[in-house]
Amino acid sequence: MNSLKIIFDWDTWQEIFGSIAKNKTRTIITVIGVLWGIFIYISLSGSAKGLDNGFERQFENIAMNSMFIWAARTSIPYSGFKVGRSPQLKIQNATTLKQQIPEIQFIAPRNAKGVFGSIPAQVVRKNKSKPYNIYGDFPVYTKIATKKIYDNGRFINDEDIKYERKVCVIGERTQLELFEPDEDPVGQYVRIDDVYFKVIGVHKFIQGGGFETDGDIFIPFETYRKLYNTGDDVDWFTIAAYDYADAVAVEKKVKQTLKRIHRVSPEDERAFGAFNIGEVFTKIMGFAKGMTFLSLVVGLATIFAGVIGIGNILMISVNERTKELGVRRALGATPGEVRMQIVLESVFLTTIAGIFGIILGSFMLAAINLFTIDKTDFPYTNPTVPIPLVLGALLIMVTLGTLIGLIPAQRAVSIKPIDALREE
Amino acid sequence: MIEIKNIYKSYKMGNSSLQVLKGINIEIAEGELVAIMGSSGSGKSTLLNILGMLDVADEGVYKLDDVLIENLDETLAAKYRNKFLGFVFQSFNLINYKSALENVALPLYYQGLNRKLRQKTALDYLEKVGLGNWSSHLPSELSGGQKQRVAIARALASQPKVLLADEPTGALDSVTSNEVMGLIQQINNEGKTILVVTHEIDIANMCKRIVTLKDGVILEDKKVKQVLIS
Numbered sequence A: 001m002n003s004l005k006i007i008f009d010w011d012t013w014q015e016i017f018g019s020i021a022k023n024k025t026r027t028i029i030t031v032i033g034v035l036w037g038i039f040i041y042i043s044l045s046g047s048a049k050g051l052d053n054g055f056e057r058q059f060e061n062i063a064m065n066s067m068f069i070w071a072a073r074t075s076i077p078y079s080g081f082k083v084g085r086s087p088q089l090k091i092q093n094a095t096t097l098k099q100q101i102p103e104i105q106f107i108a109p110r111n112a113k114g115v116f117g118s119i120p121a122q123v124v125r126k127n128k129s130k131p132y133n134i135y136g137d138f139p140v141y142t143k144i145a146t147k148k149i150y151d152n153g154r155f156i157n158d159e160d161i162k163y164e165r166k167v168c169v170i171g172e173r174t175q176l177e178l179f180e181p182d183e184d185p186v187g188q189y190v191r192i193d194d195v196y197f198k199v200i201g202v203h204k205f206i207q208g209g210g211f212e213t214d215g216d217i218f219i220p221f222e223t224y225r226k227l228y229n230t231g232d233d234v235d236w237f238t239i240a241a242y243d244y245a246d247a248v249a250v251e252k253k254v255k256q257t258l259k260r261i262h263r264v265s266p267e268d269e270r271a272f273g274a275f276n277i278g279e280v281f282t283k284i285m286g287f288a289k290g291m292t293f294l295s296l297v298v299g300l301a302t303i304f305a306g307v308i309g310i311g312n313i314l315m316i317s318v319n320e321r322t323k324e325l326g327v328r329r330a331l332g333a334t335p336g337e338v339r340m341q342i343v344l345e346s347v348f349l350t351t352i353a354g355i356f357g358i359i360l361g362s363f364m365l366a367a368i369n370l371f372t373i374d375k376t377d378f379p380y381t382n383p384t385v386p387i388p389l390v391l392g393a394l395l396i397m398v399t400l401g402t403l404i405g406l407i408p409a410q411r412a413v414s415i416k417p418i419d420a421l422r423e424e
Numbered sequence B: 001m002i003e004i005k006n007i008y009k010s011y012k013m014g015n016s017s018l019q020v021l022k023g024i025n026i027e028i029a030e031g032e033l034v035a036i037m038g039s040s041g042s043g044k045s046t047l048l049n050i051l052g053m054l055d056v057a058d059e060g061v062y063k064l065d066d067v068l069i070e071n072l073d074e075t076l077a078a079k080y081r082n083k084f085l086g087f088v089f090q091s092f093n094l095i096n097y098k099s100a101l102e103n104v105a106l107p108l109y110y111q112g113l114n115r116k117l118r119q120k121t122a123l124d125y126l127e128k129v130g131l132g133n134w135s136s137h138l139p140s141e142l143s144g145g146q147k148q149r150v151a152i153a154r155a156l157a158s159q160p161k162v163l164l165a166d167e168p169t170g171a172l173d174s175v176t177s178n179e180v181m182g183l184i185q186q187i188n189n190e191g192k193t194i195l196v197v198t199h200e201i202d203i204a205n206m207c208k209r210i211v212t213l214k215d216g217v218i219l220e221d222k223k224v225k226q227v228l229i230s
C-alpha cells in the first residue's frame, strides 16, 4: 500500500475512528486544546479586522492623505515684524501652493462662520429661525471630503461660483428644524443673515468629518465673500495630497511655502496650524495593524500550544497502546503503516478541532457583530477573518498535527514488536 | 516447510551476555503438529519468536517454505509475518476495542483486502471456530476459551503457512484447554503446519511430535502417538 492510497482508503479512516472513538474522553480533552487555540485565533483576528474596518469607516468620507492648514500667531520676530502677528491666508495662496508643491492633488480654500469662535449666522424660513454654521466652499472641496447629497439635490458647482449665485446646501438637521416633514426643501428659499438663498441640496451627515455637523450650510465661496465682505481672505485650506505622497512631508512643505509668502521666520513652528488626517490615519492604521499582528501571534501561539497538547496526549496514548501496536505488527502492519496511522490520528484530531474552533469562533464574531452593529460611534464594523487566513490556520494545523504526530509515531515504531508484545 | 540449522541466540544483559539458544536444528514438514517442550527459561519462546520473525537469530539458517529468511528489516518481516505466519498468544492479545469480527479481519486489512471480503472471510473463520454468533461481541464479553478461539480464527484468517502458538492454553482451565487443543488438532488435520509451545506434557501429547529443549539445545525430538480430543 502506498501512502496516498492509505489516506484515501476508507478502511484507514475506520481504523483511526476506531482507535479515536475507543477513548472518547481523551479525544474530547485533546480536541478542546486545539479548538480553544483556533477559537482564540479566529475571534482575535476577526475582532482586529472589525476594529480595522471600524477605523476605516470613521475616515471614509475624507481623503486619507488630507490635512487642514490655518494661520495662527507668529512666535519669532522676523523681517521687521513683531511676535504675535497673525498672518492672513489669502485665496491667491492656494494657486501658489498648488504650483509649488506638486504632491498636492486638491486644495480647497474655505471660509466659515460659527466655527473657531465666530458667531454663527441666523437662518430664517417662514416663521422659523435658528443659528447655523455657514461655509463658503468651492466644488473641489467634495473631491477631498465626500458630501453625500440626498436625491434631487446637488452640491455647489462651478457655475454657482462664477455667477456668485445665492444658493445653499443645507444639513439634515436644518431641514428638520426649518421645514415641514412633508416638504421638499430643494427649490425653497431660506434667509441667511437677511439674504435669500435658494436651497439646492440636503447633505447627509456622516460621522467623523472633523468639526462639521448635521446642521451645516454650504454656500458658494464667492457668494460668501460678498455676503460677509471677506475680500481675498481665507480661514483655512483643506488640502489633499496624492496617494503616493507622505502627508507629513506635504504639510511641512505647505507651511514652509506659507511662511515664505507671509514673511514668517522659517523656524516659526507656531505661525501656522495644521491637522493632518493622513498622519492620524497612519497612526491609527498602524495601531490596527499592530492589533492584527498581535492577534495573529497570540492565536498561532495558542494553536501551537494546543497541538503540542495533542502530541502529548498521543504520546501517552502510544505508550498505552504499545501492546496493541505490537499485536498489529505481529499481524503484519509495517512500521510505515503504524507510523501513518498515528500521524493520521494526530492530523484528524487537529483538523476536527480546528473546524469546530473555526465554527465557534465565527459564532463569537457574529455575536460581537450583533452587539455592535447599531453603535456607529464605536469603531468596530463587520468583523471578519479573511478566508486565506482561515485556510492558512487549517493548513498550519494540519502541518503541525503531522509534525507533532511524527514524534509519537516514531516512538511507536521504535519499539520492536517482540518487546511491545512482552509488555504487560 | 520449516528448516532451521545451527540457530544461536544470546541476550545481552549489561556487560555479560546470556546464551539462550546454542545451535538448534529442526526440520518440520508440511502438516506437522509439533509441541515444543522444556522448563521455564529453556528458550522455547525465544525459538518460536525467531521462527515468527519477531526476533532474529545471531547465527544460523532459517528457511520457510524453501524461502531463505535473511536480511530482514522491519517492513519485510511484517510482510512475511502477514503472508506466512499466524500467531496465537498465551494472553490472547485481542484488541479490546474491536469486536471479534474486527479482530479476525485485522490481518486481512494489512493484506490489503477490501472490506467486504474481509468481513466475509473473518465471519467464515469465526464460524469455523464455532463463534459465528459472537462476531459483534467485544473481547471483554467473551470467556477465556472463546477469546483464544477468536485469536486462532484471527491467526488462520490470513491463510498462513504455519501457525505459531506460544502456550495457547496457558491461561485456560483444563476443560477449555482441551477444547482449544481440539480445535488446533482439527485445523492440523486439514493440513496446516502448527507449532505449539507448552510445558504441559498432556498438551504436548495431543501433538504428533515433541521437541524438548534444555539449556538452549534440543534434548529430545520424537514422534508421539497423538492423543485425540474426540
Ligand SMILES: Nc1ncnc2c1ncn2[C@@H]1O[C@H](COP(=O)(O)OP(=O)(O)OP(=O)(O)O)[C@@H](O)[C@H]1O
Pocket: B011, B012, B013, B018, B020, B038, B039, B040, B041, B042, B043, B044, B045, B046, B047, B199
Ligand atoms: N529480551 C530479553 N532480554 C534478556 N533476556 C531475555 C529476553 N528474552 C528472554 N530472555 C531470557 O532468555 C531466556 C529464555 O527465555 P524464553 O522466554 O525463551 O523462555 P521460555 O522457555 O519461553 O520460558 P517460559 O516457559 O517461562 O515461557 C530466559 O532466561 C529469559 O530470561
Ligand SMILES: [Mg+2]
Pocket: B044, B045, B046, B166
Ligand atoms: Mg515462554
